[in-house]
Structures are given as C-alpha cells and as structure tokens.
Amino acid sequence: MKKTNVLLTGASGTVGFEALQQLLQKDYFNVTAFDKKTKLSTEKLAPFKNQITLIYGDITNPKDLENIKDVDAVIHLAAIIPPLADEMPELAHNVNTKGTQNLIQQLEAHSPNAFFMYSSSISVYGDRIENPYIHIGDPLIPSEGDAYAETKIKAEQAVQNSQLNWTIFRLAAIMGNHKMSKLMFHQPLNTALEIATPRDTARAFVNAIENETAVAKQIFNLGGGETCRxxxxxxxxxxxxxxxxxxxxxxxxxxxxxxxHCGYYADGDVLEKNLNFRQDTLEDxxxxxxxxxxxxxxxxxxxxxxxxxxxxxxxxxxxxxxxxxxxxxxxxxxxxx
Ligand SMILES: O=c1ccn([C@@H]2O[C@H](COP(=O)(O)OP(=O)(O)O[C@H]3O[C@H](CO)[C@@H](O)[C@H](O)[C@H]3O)[C@@H](O)[C@H]2O)c(=O)[nH]1
Incomplete structure (x- = not known):
C-alpha cells in the first residue's frame, strides 16, 4: 500500500511536536517536517532525523519551500503566536499570512491534490466576556489591537480561496509548554476558558488525514469540550x-x-464526532x-x-x-x- 506523504510545518512547536510523534506511531505515513532552524527546533527534531525528511527553512521565503513536492496531506502549524505576534505584528503578518500564502502556492503548483489542514485560533472571535458560548458562524471581531487574530483571519481566507482541498480548525486555549508572560494579565479573571491539551489538539489533525471527506471545506471549533471548561x-x-x-x-x-479572547465552544462536539480526538480532561x-x-x-x-x-x-x-x-x-x- 502506498504511504501517505504528510507535510508537517512547525514540527517543533507545542502542537507540532505532539503531531510529529503521533504521525510516527502509524506506519502508513511518510513524514516531512518543515521548520525554522533555531536552537530549540534543532534540539527537538534531531532525534527524529532518521525517521523523517527534515527541511529547515523560512516559510516567508518561497525559495525555501521549493523542495516541498508530492504531498498528500499538510498539517500547517508554523506561526508566530502571542505575545511575540503582538510585539512584532509585521513579522506575524509575514509568517502567518504571507507564509501560508507561499505554502499554498507551492502546493498548488506541485501537490495540487494535497489536503490542507490549517490551525486558526479562538482569538478570531475577539472579546466574548458578555457572550461566552461561541458558535462557528459567529462574527469575527478581533479584540482591539490583536494583530495575531488579524493574521489568522487573513490566512483563513487564503486557505478558503485556494485550489486545494482544505479544512480549518480554530484552536481553543492550548495549554502546553508556553511560558508565563505579560499575557497572563491581559486576560480578564472572569473569562470563560475551554482548554485543549496539545496532544488532543494534535490528534484532531492526525485523525483528519484519514477523515478528509468528513471535514473537507469546513471550519470547526476545536476545544476539549465540557470536561475542559x-x-x-x-x-x-x-x-x-x-x-x-x-x-x-x-x-x-x-x-x-x-x-x-476565549470562551466555551458551544459547537465543539461537532469536530469530536467526526474525529474522535478527545482523551484529556482538565484534571488530566x-x-x-x-x-x-x-x-x-x-x-x-x-x-x-x-x-x-x-x-x-x-x-x-x-x-x-x-x-x-x-x-x-x-x-x-x-x-x-
Ligand atoms: O517564522 C517562523 C516562526 C515559527 N515557526 C515554527 O512554528 C512553530 C510554532 O510553534 P509554537 O510557537 O509552539 O505554537 P503552538 O502553540 O504550537 O501554536 C499552534 O496553535 C496556534 C493556535 O493556538 C496556532 O496559531 C499555531 O499555528 C499552531 O502551531 C514552531 O515549530 C516554530 O519553529 C516557523 O516555522 N517559522
């Protein structure tokens, strides 16, 4: 049986590293990991170099993407996230929006049948203190000055306008290895918070590869569900x-x-029904x-x-x-x- 060629961008990140390990547990995936070369990414990815094709490059530079060919499925996680995205909005725009456009162009030219899975964010809904139950069709009104959310909305549009088959997951609060930062105080204490662990989040993407038809051309809210609120x-x-x-x-x-931003995903169970990715609760x-x-x-x-x-x-x-x-x-x- 022909193996599925999976491209994973941002493979050393919080969600990406979980996705990498889960992909490698299955023997029917050929994994290509694309990531920016940093001390952290080199350290984290080095142990896997014999099991994967490893491409270091900058997603903002189309030349660095030229070796990406014959891809069947893409989990696109490479991004600049807050707080850096707020401090360097131009960089965030280049990586999150333009970088996504560059990747789409490369795939359209050399892997036109690729299934493109995009990681968006709950931040696109903006401040939901007054109305914390979020549905997928709710208006996208990023909070004032939230450059990161703007980049994610634009990237979502690029994905939807592409010639590729696609799905978009808007990730809830991903609690993982992120360091405590000044963002801690930006969030109101009465925020309704639904978390998803990095490993459950990664599982949704990995399971989506085999369930392309069920999730294609749709946008989903991805959260841990009621037990994660x-x-x-x-x-x-x-x-x-x-x-x-x-x-x-x-x-x-x-x-x-x-x-x-943040809130409870009122319709988060839809993705769970399709992909059966949840294993962790808040207590876990x-x-x-x-x-x-x-x-x-x-x-x-x-x-x-x-x-x-x-x-x-x-x-x-x-x-x-x-x-x-x-x-x-x-x-x-x-x-x-
Ligand atoms: O210019 C850059 C900047 C970052 N990265 C990589 O992108 C990944 C980002 O990882 P991390 O900062 O840990 O982010 P996560 O918390 O895993 O973010 C995930 O979840 C976010 C939503 O919560 C999404 O916006 C992101 O796309 C998705 O990767 C890392 O591998 C970076 O090396 C690049 O490849 N190029």
Whole structure:
C-alpha cells in the first residue's frame, strides 16, 4: 500500500511536536517536517532525523519551500503566536499570512491534490466576556489591537480561496509548554476558558488525514469540550497551587477587564464526532502539570513566592496603565464608568 506523504510545518512547536510523534506511531505515513532552524527546533527534531525528511527553512521565503513536492496531506502549524505576534505584528503578518500564502502556492503548483489542514485560533472571535458560548458562524471581531487574530483571519481566507482541498480548525486555549508572560494579565479573571491539551489538539489533525471527506471545506471549533471548561480565575488558582506559588493574591487592576479572547465552544462536539480526538480532561491537564514540577522546584517556589509574584506583577500592563493614569491604555484594558 502506498504511504501517505504528510507535510508537517512547525514540527517543533507545542502542537507540532505532539503531531510529529503521533504521525510516527502509524506506519502508513511518510513524514516531512518543515521548520525554522533555531536552537530549540534543532534540539527537538534531531532525534527524529532518521525517521523523517527534515527541511529547515523560512516559510516567508518561497525559495525555501521549493523542495516541498508530492504531498498528500499538510498539517500547517508554523506561526508566530502571542505575545511575540503582538510585539512584532509585521513579522506575524509575514509568517502567518504571507507564509501560508507561499505554502499554498507551492502546493498548488506541485501537490495540487494535497489536503490542507490549517490551525486558526479562538482569538478570531475577539472579546466574548458578555457572550461566552461561541458558535462557528459567529462574527469575527478581533479584540482591539490583536494583530495575531488579524493574521489568522487573513490566512483563513487564503486557505478558503485556494485550489486545494482544505479544512480549518480554530484552536481553543492550548495549554502546553508556553511560558508565563505579560499575557497572563491581559486576560480578564472572569473569562470563560475551554482548554485543549496539545496532544488532543494534535490528534484532531492526525485523525483528519484519514477523515478528509468528513471535514473537507469546513471550519470547526476545536476545544476539549465540557470536561475542559473552567473560569480563568480558577484556572490560575489551580496552577498557582501546583507550582507552589500559594494564593492568587494580585492587587486590583492587575488583570484587564476586557479586550482579550476565549470562551466555551458551544459547537465543539461537532469536530469530536467526526474525529474522535478527545482523551484529556482538565484534571488530566492539571495532573500533567503537577508531574512537571519537581518537589525541589515546588519548595523553592514556595520559599520565593513573594519575589516571584512581585516579578510577575511587574509585567502587568493593565496595572501599569492604571498607576500611570494612561487614559488610552486604561480605556483599552478596563470598563471605565
Ligand atoms: O517564522 C517562523 C516562526 C515559527 N515557526 C515554527 O512554528 C512553530 C510554532 O510553534 P509554537 O510557537 O509552539 O505554537 P503552538 O502553540 O504550537 O501554536 C499552534 O496553535 C496556534 C493556535 O493556538 C496556532 O496559531 C499555531 O499555528 C499552531 O502551531 C514552531 O515549530 C516554530 O519553529 C516557523 O516555522 N517559522
């Protein structure tokens, strides 16, 4: 039987690395991994170099894509995600939108029958504090200044306008190896949060390869479902306890009131019915997180929790805006009277 040639972009990323390992568990896939050459990607992908075709390159440069040929299925994950996407919106546009267009062009020319699976994001729906139950047909209204969401919307359009067969998954909050950053304070504490673990997310893409007809030419919300829902405040409380950081005792105005994203996917079960990708619950996620924290690390965090929380709080842009009475930024982050 002829093997399916799968191209995986962003193979060393949080979702990509899970997808790579899952693809390699099946013997009917020939995997080509495309990624940017960085210290991290080299380290993570080196152990697989005998099992895959490895192409290092920059997706913004069409020349780097020239060796991509005879592909049957594509899992396109290479992207600049927040917070970097917010700090460097032009780079995000080049990689996320133009890079996707470049890849589509290469595939249209050399793999016109390829099935293109695109990873979009829940950020495209914008602020859903008032109305947290999200459906696929809801309007796409990114939060003010959310360059990342804009790049994802444009890339979605490029995918839909392509000559290829395609599917688009709008990923919920993917909780994985992402570092804590200033984004932590951009998200209002009363945000309705539905997570999906990287391995469940990857499984959806991998299972879609064999279920192309069921998902082709459609857009889906991809989340962990009812067992993966929590408020952001409770999510942080649980995480702080796991890391030995004690209570979530930040001052008023540390967290924004608005202009972020996330919510509950009201129609997320549709993708699950098609692809049967969910295995993890929130409790599994917290158990995995707890396993990552050694007792020594937890003890150190416990001893140093005050300076650690002070350091985190220093990164709160909402609090900084409030303290500086920066009218524009206060307006951006808070519901003012
Ligand atoms: O110019 C670049 C920048 C990044 N990458 C690669 O892209 C991947 C990004 O991974 P990561 O930053 O860990 O992102 P994830 O959290 O895995 O993001 C996934 O989930 C997001 C939605 O939550 C989607 O927007 C992304 O496309 C999808 O990869 C990595 O392999 C990078 O090396 C490139 O190939 N070229």
């Amino acid at each position: 929590i408020s952001y405040e409770h999510f942080l409380e649980r995480s702080f306890a796991i890391f030995g950081l004690g209570k979530l005792d930040f001052p008023e105005h540390a967290f924004a009131d608005k202009n972020f 996620f917290f158990a995995m997180e707890a396993e990552k924290v050694s007792s020594i690390k937890k003890m150190a965090a416990c001893i140093f929790k005050k300076p650690v929380k002070w350091y985190l709080l220093k990164q709160s842009e909402p609090l900084e805006a409030w303290q500086n009475n920066d009218k524009k930024l206060k307006q951006h982050f808070f519901n003012l009277q």
